[in-house]
Structure formats: C-alpha cells, structure tokens
Amino acid sequence: EEATLGEAAAAFRVFDRNGDGFIDAGELGSVLASLGFAAGAGHAECQRMIDAYDADKDGRVDFREFLKFMETAAA
Template identity: 50%
Template sequence: MSAITIEDLHRIFKNLDKNNHGRVSIHDLHHLLENIGIHATLEELEKFVGDTSLGYMDFLFFYEAIVKTKIAESKDSSSEDHIDHDMDRSTDVLLKAFKVFDLNGDGFISSEELQSVLSRLGLWDKKRGQDCEEMIRVYDQNLDGALDFEEFKVMMSPTSHSQI
C-alpha cells in the first residue's frame, strides 16, 4: 500500500461529512480513529483539535500533525530501551491494524476483507482500477492468496514501498 494521498484524504473527509456541511464532527473523527486502532477520548480529540468539528483544511492540518508527531516520536527514540519499546509498540500498533483488516478473525487478510475496509475508509475506488488481489499478491510470500501477520508487517514497513 502506498502513502495516503491528498485525494485519499479528500475522499475520507467527504465520507465523514455525512450531511455535506463541509465539517467533520469530533464524534465521526473519533469513530474513524477507533476503527483504525488509534485510541483517544473525545475530550482528548477536542482538546487537540480545539473545536467540536473540523473543516477540510483543519482536517488536513490534523492529519499532518499526527504524521509529524509520529515522525518526532520515532526520532526521539535513541537508546536501546527506547528502540525495544518502540519496536514492541510498533508491533502492537501493527497487530491492531491487522485486526482491523482481518474482519473474520481467522488470522489472514483476504482481498475481500481488504476491499471492504478500504471501502469503509473511503479509500477504495473501483474506477481507479485498484485491484485488492494484486495488492495482496505483491506481499503474499507463501502464495496462499491472503496475508498473514508477518506478510502484513512487511507490507506496512517503509522499506517495502520502495521495492514496488
């Protein structure tokens, strides 16, 4: 999977803006974050955002702030203890993300499950010609047609994207 593009963010915003008022409520944002394994209270989100809803530009700034926070956190981990802790934390985060995609809980992500989750997040656009089977095939090391957790970790690693 590639990085989230501005078009992807626009689609996510549009899907969250259910009443087409040009704003996304903190409740809808909270629900999205929970679905992708990021846990924060409504109060924490409102304090971070500074309002009870976000316009499109605020939504983009929110996304950028999260990305910058993650980059800063990864740069701050210089000692071995921090590295071990970060690796454990990264594995935990990846496992939560894996479980979001593994809808039936069988320990594998099928192309159908991948398409379903991407659709829920507003990232699936059949017109763009995305093919979830092909996305899975790229990282399916044992050629069983699905991703196990180890294959998912490879897919989510930053170095794997430069190999595609």
C-alpha cells in the same frame, strides 16, 4: 517513526475482519471501501495488492507478511 508490534497487530485486526489470522482480497476491499479509498478498486485489484505481499502465495496475507508490508510502507 516505526510502528510498534502492538500497533501493527491492532492494524492487522482492523483488516482481518473475520478474525481468521489472514487478510484476503474481500477483507481488504471492505476496509478500503469503509475508509473511502476503494471507489474504483474491485476484487481483482485488491487481489493484486494482496499478491504483492503474499510471500507464501496462498492468496492472502498473514501477520508476518503484513509486518513486511508495514516495514516497506514506513521506509
């Protein structure tokens, strides 16, 4: 079942801890750690995860890029 745009926006806000409209490696690491997933994931590994969906190569994921991730994850 596909997530609605509202659900995707809510999920994005969870990761965008500082509310600047972007998810960076530090924010990703913080959320993953709080969920118990990042025991071995350091900054470099989180940056690689960000880079995989960072279409404009600015080192962070914006909402449009996050939507692409959500589409891929749901497929």
